[in-house]
Amino acid sequence: MKALVYTDVKELTFQDMPDPILRDGENLVAIRSVGICGSDMHAYLGHDERRPAPLILGHEAAGDVIDGPMKGARVTINPLVTCQTCEECKSGRENLCGKRQIISMQPREGAFAQLVAVPTQNLVKVPDDVSFDHAALAEPLAVCWHAIRLGHQALDVNLATANTLVIGGGAIGLGSALSLTAKGAKKVKIAEPNPMRAEYLRENTDYQVYDPFKQGHGDLSQYDMVVDAVGFATSRKDACALAKPGGVIIHIGLGDSSDGLDIRRLTLQEIRFIGTYTYTAQDFIDTAQAIYDGRFGTLEWVQKRPLSDGANAFAEILNGSIATPKIILHP
Numbered sequence: 534m535k536a537l538v539y540t541d542v543k544e545l546t547f548q549d550m551p552d553p554i555l556r557d558g559e560n561l562v563a564i565r566s567v568g569i570c571g572s573d574m575h576a577y578l579g580h581d582e583r584r585p586a587p588l589i590l591g592h593e594a595a596g597d598v599i600d601g602p603m604k605g606a607r608v609t610i611n612p613l614v615t616c617q618t619c620e621e622c623k624s625g626r627e628n629l630c631g632k633r634q635i636i637s638m639q640p641r642e643g644a645f646a647q648l649v650a651v652p653t654q655n656l657v658k659v660p661d662d663v664s665f666d667h668a669a670l671a672e673p674l675a676v677c678w679h680a681i682r683l684g685h686q687a688l689d690v691n692l693a694t695a696n697t698l699v700i701g702g703g704a705i706g707l708g709s710a711l712s713l714t715a716k717g718a719k720k721v722k723i724a725e726p727n728p729m730r731a732e733y734l735r736e737n738t739d740y741q742v743y744d745p746f747k748q749g750h751g752d753l754s755q756y757d758m759v760v761d762a763v764g765f766a767t768s769r770k771d772a773c774a775l776a777k778p779g780g781v782i783i784h785i786g787l788g789d790s791s792d793g794l795d796i797r798r799l800t801l802q803e804i805r806f807i808g809t810y811t812y813t814a815q816d817f818i819d820t821a822q823a824i825y826d827g828r829f830g831t832l833e834w835v836q837k838r839p840l841s842d843g844a845n846a847f848a849e850i851l852n853g854s855i856a857t858p859k860i861i862l863h864p
């Protein structure tokens with residue numbers, strides 16, 4: 534098969550690779566659409582010690598099952614392979630499984646390839662009238678859906694009247710805004726400092742988008758929920774200042790690891806800070822269904838390219854010349 538292999542820091546090579554060998558209960562999926570994630574970018578820059586080269590990255594994928602128990606099905610892939618037997622898995626919190634493996638992290642090669650091996654429990658069927666490009670968005674949108682579900686649970690006020698802000702207008706930021714809308718929020722703003730990306734969001738979505746660096750965030754203490762889809766010290770600091778007393782901060786971004794939290798304000802104002810990571814198996818299924826039902830809107834905020842052009846796509850994302858929140862590669 535052909536695959537886009539991460540061969541060294543900032544180096545991706547489109548090359549021949551051996552076909553995956555199926556283990557018991559696994560399916561061979563012919564990948565039709567696979568998205569580029571911020572975490573793929575992180576690995577490409579050599580910043581993820583869990584993903585050393587050489588490795589096939591890519592975990593946001595959909596395709597046709599061509600061999601194995603689900604042969605013939607159109608599927609989207611939940612890339613979290615979990616043990617199904619530990620306390621976390623049994624209580625439906627598979628994302629916290631201590632034995633969790635992720636497609637695109639050893640020992641599992643990723644989906645920037647023509648073929649990938651996937652256990653049956655990780656496949657969700659896709660109806661014929663839903664495109665693989667849309668189905669491949671199930672993974673990043675599930676991250677958002679899960680985060681907003683946790684935020685909604687913790688919120689004391691009605692989401693329909695809640696004032697909400699998403700910091701960051703990339704795929705996870707936009708997906709969080711769309712998840713808020715899908716769950717009934719009416720007041721959703723997005724803070725995005727990249728002018729090209731902000732302009733893209735203004736033209737292609739109904740959200741109010743502003744530049745937090747140039748315009749500032751406006752009044753402090755104004756939001757019932759703040760979603761930090763960036764995760765840097767500055768965005769955490771802003772989130773702490775912008776949340777209302779009794780409000781909720783949802784932290785998804787993995788920008789950096791320390792600083793920014795105003796623990797005193799979080800404590801005295803009972804602001805709930807919730808870290809969230811990936812999704813449960815049920816969140817993934819619910820997200821896929823929400824895509825099929827059109828609850829995330831048209832999902833046309835993607836740019837499509839052949840997998841063979843993947844190295845250029847990474848380079849362009851890195852130099853900031855791409856406004857679209859998501860690039861989908863076609864093997």
Ligand SMILES: [Zn+2]
Binds near residue numbers: 570571672
């Ligand atoms: Zn991802």
Ligand SMILES: [Zn+2]
Binds near residue numbers: 616623
């Ligand atoms: Zn487990």
